[in-house]
Amino acid sequence: MPEMPEVQAHAERLSGDFAGQRLERFVPITFTALKTAVPAPDKAYGLPLEEVGRRGKYLLVRFEPITFVVHLMQGGRLLVDDKQAAKPRGGQARFVFDWSGPALLLTEQGTERRAGVWCVDRDAELTSTPLDRLGPEAATIEPDELLTRFREKSMRLHGFLRDQGRVAGIGRRLANEVCHRARLSPFAMTGKLTANDAATVVTAIRDSVAEGLDYERTRDDMSSSKDRPGRVHGRTGATCPVCGDAIRAVEYSGYTVNYCPTCQTGGKVLADNTTSKFLK
Numbered sequence: 365m366p367e368m369p370e371v372q373a374h375a376e377r378l379s380g381d382f383a384g385q386r387l388e389r390f391v392p393i394t395f396t397a398l399k400t401a402v403p404a405p406d407k408a409y410g411l412p413l414e415e416v417g418r419r420g421k422y423l424l425v426r427f428e429p430i431t432f433v434v435h436l437m438q439g440g441r442l443l444v445d446d447k448q449a450a451k452p453r454g455g456q457a458r459f460v461f462d463w464s465g466p467a468l469l470l471t472e473q474g475t476e477r478r479a480g481v482w483c484v485d486r487d488a489e490l491t492s493t494p495l496d497r498l499g500p501e502a503a504t505i506e507p508d509e510l511l512t513r514f515r516e517k518s519m520r521l522h523g524f525l526r527d528q529g530r531v532a533g534i535g536r537r538l539a540n541e542v543c544h545r546a547r548l549s550p551f552a553m554t555g556k557l558t559a560n561d562a563a564t565v566v567t568a569i570r571d572s573v574a575e576g577l578d579y580e581r582t583r584d585d586m587s588s589s590k591d592r593p594g595r596v597h598g599r600t601g602a603t604c605p606v607c608g609d610a611i612r613a614v615e616y617s618g619y620t621v622n623y624c625p626t627c628q629t630g631g632k633v634l635a636d637n638t639t640s641k642f643l644k
């Protein structure tokens with residue numbers, strides 16, 4: 365799933381390519397693509413795109429009166445659409461502009477059909493569904509606030525980082541990278557973390573995000589997960605670049621927690637409801 369660096373760099377690319385172009389129409393291609401009834405997308409017709417912004421993992425396609433809030437979920441992409449085919453593969457919705465250039469096409473591969481678009485009033489953008497439920501931006505949170513959030517409810521650090529209501533923008537990949545950079549167990553309970561730990565996690569978040577953004581900004585399109593830089597995510601069995609131990613995994617149905625025992629758990633191999641794949 366695209367996380368903050370991928371979404372941010374993509375927003376910047378789309379702003380560069382489309383800002384100033386006037387929206388001719390917004391076309392939902394599937395019944396589930398547009399999640400809202402009011403305000404109507406046609407409030408933006410004839411008006412120029414101001415920018416494509418970002419909040420958490422959402423793209424914000426902004427016009428003066430309304431914002432189209434786009435969530436890509438797992439397999440969604442907002443693509444530059446030169447062909448404007450009648451039945452595009454995986455097509456969910458299309459933004460058609462009043463020019464001879466391309467449209468923007470929201471696609472989602474696979475069968476989940478969870479990507480979508482919320483049309484919200486621009487001046488109530490942050491207080492409308494779905495952005496109203498997001499926690500502060502992970503990339504700019506300060507240690508004091510993070511510590512407060514750690515203590516609101518004690519939970520595993522990895523789960524905390526992925527919970528968009530606690531901090532916004534981090535997903536499964538960055539959660540693995542942040543825990544590793546912070547040298548904290550993904551299963552550390554947030555209620556037991558100290559002010560020092562919060563400061564360490566803030567630094568780890570900023571460094572991980574910066575690394576991802578630096579890479580993503582070199583690209584002309586959004587990366588797929590296998591291309592993204594990292595030290596532990598998706599590297600089960602590989603060598604930890606910091607200490608040389610083998611990267612381990614705890615597998616869940618939808619994702620994998622990757623970590624280095626020497627760097628993060630005092631050498632302890634973690635197991636949860638499932639069995640660790642390596643060296644159990």
Ligand SMILES: [Zn+2]
Nearest residue numbers: 604607624627
């Ligand atoms: Zn290590």
